[in-house]
Amino acid sequence: MRYLALPLLSQNLTESTARAQTLSLYLQLSLQVSLSQRNESTMSSSSSSLPSCPKKVVTLKSSEGETFEIEEIAALQSKTLENMIDENCADTPIPLPNIKGKILAKVVEYCNKHAEVGVDAESLRAWDAEFVNVENTTVFDYILAANFLEIPTLLDLTCQSVADMIKGKTPAEIEKTFNIKSAFTPEEEEQVRRENQWAFE
């Protein structure tokens, strides 16, 4: 089998470009796999084998190369993974170069929990609340992963958690919480504040 030259994926890629590149890489890879399998089977003799049982597990590879297994049924919560499964691209480990192992492990845990049957809504809500009860920077990592993997429930949960951190704060408090530099001059800041005064009257 020919080896494909792996494109270098830099950190500066936008999420959608990274996702498109990963998907395209996997489509190419799986095409290679199926082509070589077809070549092998036409070259072999009359042995007819039954098709193997469909795999129930998907393997994900973090940016550091660590692998994580996730049951297909849990993986279906990710639209990205669902598409790959549908297109039969999920038979080989899927690299997710944007997602660190620490984060990927938690995302897998989230998907597994939400794929469980018989969990009542109340305890799931409590579990979700604990899940996002972490450092801001970790929640942002979850958001990026949920966005990349297109997991709507995780994206909603994490975005709401950040929204709750913003509610009721002053600009100075928000800058401190999220480590944002204002970049406004004092005059600009005063002008913006005046423009927005109406909302507080």
Next chain:
Amino acid sequence: MAFTMLSGDVIAQIISLTTPQDACTMSSVSTNCRSIADSDQVWSNFLPPGCENLIPQISPKKSLYRYLCDHPVPIDGRNMSLSLDKKSGKKCFMLGARDLTIAWGDDRRYWRWMATPESRFDEVARLQYVWWFHIIGRIETFMLSSGTNYAAYFVFRFDGQGDGFNWPVKSHVCIDSDELDEGRSVTLDPGGGEARAIRERADGWMEIEMGEFHNENGDDGTLVCSLREVVRPKSGLIVEGIELRPKETR
């Protein structure tokens, strides 16, 4: 991972999950936050469904939101106005006097209709005198914002010769079919301590709370707000209308 590395779309989604006030706060945080926090993507979310294009000439959506908070707009075909509650973006309605059912309202002996610059509507109703005082306002619950606790307020004033309103009037705010609603008693012209229930509004009229109603899905049918007192003679009341606006649950 820093907040500033999140994409504009994601930050817009996060801000949409806060409140209009918080979006205005985010606007003051940084240049990047300002352009996202002021965007139509965020403010379309704060406008109630169906209101995003209410006044096409006003753009962007943030300006439309602000406009609708301060300028009630008339609703076609009804003597009714719509505005937004500034903090929550929920819909507020005022049913004008002509939209209400006023017993004996067409009889000039009892009620007169007149235009006044203090009203947002074409006409207000002035009570000459009546024994049978019964005013009803109706609004379909599907018009109200869902998941919202509303209070109804009777908006009125006296023309200096108000009489007979120092006695309680029976007030109901309930769904049409609810026969068990107890209602409450309100006094439009109390002396002394009870006067705190009467509030002077920013538009110069007075108001008194008639009752509350929680609108969950807007599928409860017609909400009926009524005032009734048929035992004593009354006069000198001017009716602007009945206003419905969100009230925070305690």
